Amino acid sequence: MALAHTAFVFPGQGSQKVGMLAAAYEAYAAVRDTFSAASEALGYDMWDLIQNGEQEALNLTATTQPVLLTSSVALWRAWQEQGGDSPLVMAGHSLGEFSALVCAGALDFADAVRLVRQRGEFMQTAVPVGEGAMAAIIGVDDQVIVDICAGVAGGSAGEVAAVNFNSPGQVVIAGHTGAVDAAIAALKDAGAKRAMPLPVSAPFHTVLMRPAGERLAEAMATVAINSPAIPVIHNVHCQAESDPERIRELLVQQIYSPVQWTGCVQAMVERGVSDVVECGPGKVLGGLNRRIDKSLSSHSLEEPEGLQEALSALAGAA
Incomplete structure (x- = not known):
């Protein structure tokens, strides 16, 4: 039952x-x-x-x-x-x-x-260890995160995208380490309250x-x-x-x-x-x-x- x-x-x-x-x-x-x-x-x-x-x-x-x-x-x-x-x-x-x-x-x-x-x-x-990363972004509208990642992705730093929509205002991003770092910097400028690297060893749920x-x-x-x-x-x-x-x-x-x-x-x-x-x-x-x-x-x-x-x-x- x-x-x-x-x-x-x-x-x-x-x-x-x-x-x-x-x-x-x-x-x-x-x-x-x-x-x-x-x-x-x-x-x-x-x-x-x-x-x-x-x-x-x-x-x-x-x-x-x-x-x-x-x-x-x-x-x-x-x-x-x-x-x-x-x-x-x-x-x-x-x-x-x-x-x-x-x-x-x-x-x-x-x-x-x-x-x-x-x-x-x-x-x-x-993706070899060290070349990929994930980070939790807190305190920014989900669509802002999607848009900022899209703006960073494809540049010299590589790929990054929003990959875990965990709850409203908490989204995980992932991709090449340099692109994740660039997105974190841009998201902090956009008002993110926190950006926390996650204890994982690859950029999951990305292309x-x-x-x-x-x-x-x-x-x-x-x-x-x-x-x-x-x-x-x-x-x-x-x-x-x-x-x-x-x-x-x-x-x-x-x-x-x-x-x-x-x-x-x-x-x-x-x-x-x-x-x-x-x-x-x-x-x-x-x-x-x-x-x-x-x-x-x-x-x-x-x-x-x-x-x-x-x-x-x-x-x-x-």
Whole structure:
């Protein structure tokens, strides 16, 4: 039975940190089992990396992507283990869309872990380390950001574009490092309150990722995709899809297309969502979601206390 008025959302890159999920790992067998399965699929001890590795290693996208997917799926399984019901709808931010599709039954977990590691490798090699960058811009109208990036792009500094529409007044830009720096300077002149470089190692969701998209399409050709048991709102067009081949196309397009997170949240609200559960490390999406629609209630599953609070708060909502 689905939880009425409830959505589960899954974070993307930037939420990773050394030591994350330590309490959940101790509390829930489902979390331990999920990390063990991921380690077996990838051939290294993922849990040891998260707890004892270096942040710089964790931030490399080929590592970050399977780590975050595993973390989100582990918390979803802990939720189920504790008796939590399925939500009305799901969505994931960028990489988080893969997590959502695993939890919705559209992708096999082991397949997805291997696939997102490849996705990370493809994205990293599309633009060498140091040549690409991303930055969050806060306090400027979205269209101003789009226009300034368009004015900078194509010049001697390279390409830059608005790529993540995270909430009104918070947009992420990405591209060649010099072009991102030039856009940041112009946006500060235009009144941006903050411009924060992001801890990622490639300019995601830009035209620079098209080669990665082509390689991802090849890798995905042999991966089975099912129709989701729970609707998943996609980043590219803010709609749910049931056709596996259409889902496959959208996952490829997403790698070089802007993430329309504001539109995804609005689409969930239009379906009647009033409670949003963040299933993964951190609370980044909870903050964005409240800026998009102040009526939304947010819950986080990263800590056992948060998971139990969400179970209690949503009990009887099915």
